[in-house]
Amino acid sequence: MSMTQQEADFASRIEADFVQNPVYTGVEQAILEQRLPPGTRLAETDLAEFYGVSRTIVRSGLQALAHSHLVTLRPNRGASVANPSPREAREVFEARELLEPRSAREAALHANRSDIRALRRHAQEEHDAMSRNESGRALRLSGRFHVMIAQIANQRTIAGMIENLVSRSSLIIALYWTRSSTRCDESCHNALIDAIERNDADEAEELMRSHLVELHSALRFDVTDTSNLTLKDMLSQ
Template sequence: MSMTQQEADFASRIEAESMQNPVYTGVEHAILEQRLPPGTRLAEAELAEFYGVSRTIVRAGLQALAHSHLVTLRPNRGASVANPSPREAREVFEARELLEPRSAREAALHAGRADIRALRLHAQEEHDAMSRNESGRALRLSGRFHVMIAQIANQRTIAEIIENLVSRSSLIIALYWTRSSTRCDEGCHNALIEAIARHDADEAEDLMRSHLVELHSALRFDVSDTSNLTLKDMLSQ
């Protein structure tokens, strides 16, 4: 097998199958935007009808989502949106605090002009979503910002791990978030971009660490309620 083949494999051909599965992409999108709250039941037939595919495709998508910890599968009981425990929530943020500061450092060292432009553009999109009160979209974009930094750090393996942890954070925030707005994100993210643009590795690392600690400390592990819209409502748009 040639090296180009090998590199192509590594460039995430692995996920290609999932990424063009409408169930995977649609449900993931809805979870990241908190339109599908934790615990929501995901009946196979309902998803099959909504996306116009057979249950075969639905099951493949749900299995992929289960591997990302966004969905829980229980034998003979079907799928539901994952419901991370307080312990899992704490562990996910501990893992992020271990990995992301180093990624921010590497990003500051490796970022090119195009990377910084992309980050600024993304921050603008986040800002727009916030000002239009599209809080779900804002949350998803906020997560993607962290993934972008990990990708700029040019360590695909770790970037992939971070991407997964960030996705799970959306569910954790849905369950345990106390503050009404994510406005702190805007300042933190902008400060991070400036540090990266200056190639100030120490500052980027510190900013990322404190940003994550702040997020983590805003979680409260008491009860939370789930509303009851229909599955179709939550997937639409």
Template sequence: MKGAHHLPDLLAAGETRLCAEQIYPRLFDAILEQRLPPGTLLPEQALGQAFGVSRTVIRRVLGRLSDQQVVVQRPSHTAHLVAPDPHQARQVLSARRLAETTLITLAVERARPEQLKQLRQLVERERVHHEKGERCAAIRLGGEFHLKLAQVADNAPLSRFLNGLVPMTSLIIARYESPCCDHCAWQEHAALIEALERGDAQSALALMNEHLDRLEAKLRLD
């Protein structure tokens, strides 16, 4: 378990106070970039000082990350980052496939134009970060695409289940993806949106399975 006495600089120059919604993506990106390595302790006071906010704000952010299984919180213990091993990674990916193949079928039936527009906006942001070489931000936005897709499917229990798998998958990708791989999932996400727009359930399901196959093939879990 690594200490957090020397947290990286998490506050941009000139910034003062941030809200929990602004801190979450910055902390998540720091985790994906492994500026905060797996197993790192996350003391509320130290994080509060790093972001210039109260422990109450940090507690909300850590609570969200705990719900997504990226952070472990226990009573009377300092929160710390998870460190998924290859066996745990395979279990997460297997569970995610079961959820996503059901959700994509439901999404085809229930997608509304406004929701498709929101999905396209997410993919555009993902593309921009990818082309700028901002790999971890692109990975995080790719995860948000799948969570938004789950909302489109309009099945609350499955959506909550996926909410605990997608952020963990992002961490697994950041940790185990082969360095020779070019992570360009935004193109596959764009193809999924096109299938949703056509109402083509068969193509959408095939595309989702191919997308997850490619994701798993890029990981060095052996």
């Protein structure tokens, strides 16, 4: 077995551990669904009580979330949901604008019928969530749609980067979003699916690029948000 394969197997085992950690999965989903605003303090005792786990499991989950840039850990101050600066927000979207159009192009060249069916089912789920005004869930599903395209492109390394950037985008949207009408809507994603199904690489690439530029343009960096809810209240929503 090569060292590269050993490293890949080790990374897979670590990822599996994260997925089995209820603090990691629960807090991640709450962040992606915008139930935990940026800056929210994540007290270990509260998390341990809410999820019914030990402080050791809580710390492991928080470490994993910090590795994903979703949580900030500070010595003697504990953990809190990351609070991206305007500069970081711009850099995240600029990185997405560089990576995702190319992934959309490759997806159009590699997608099969099963991939297209999966994308259409996912887009319908997202649309249903929006119709029910479940904006947080719709946002999480929208981000997952972008990750699915990168996975269909068969770009494992880039897909991992995009998944991380998409997660961080949810925090940025929670802080700086101003135009809900420009969120990933049904028509936008369906147009991308249509281009991928036609194997139209040029169209898929351009649609993804223009879509991300539009999302980026909807950010305002003089907007903040606060909440008076407790951590337990936010996790329970």
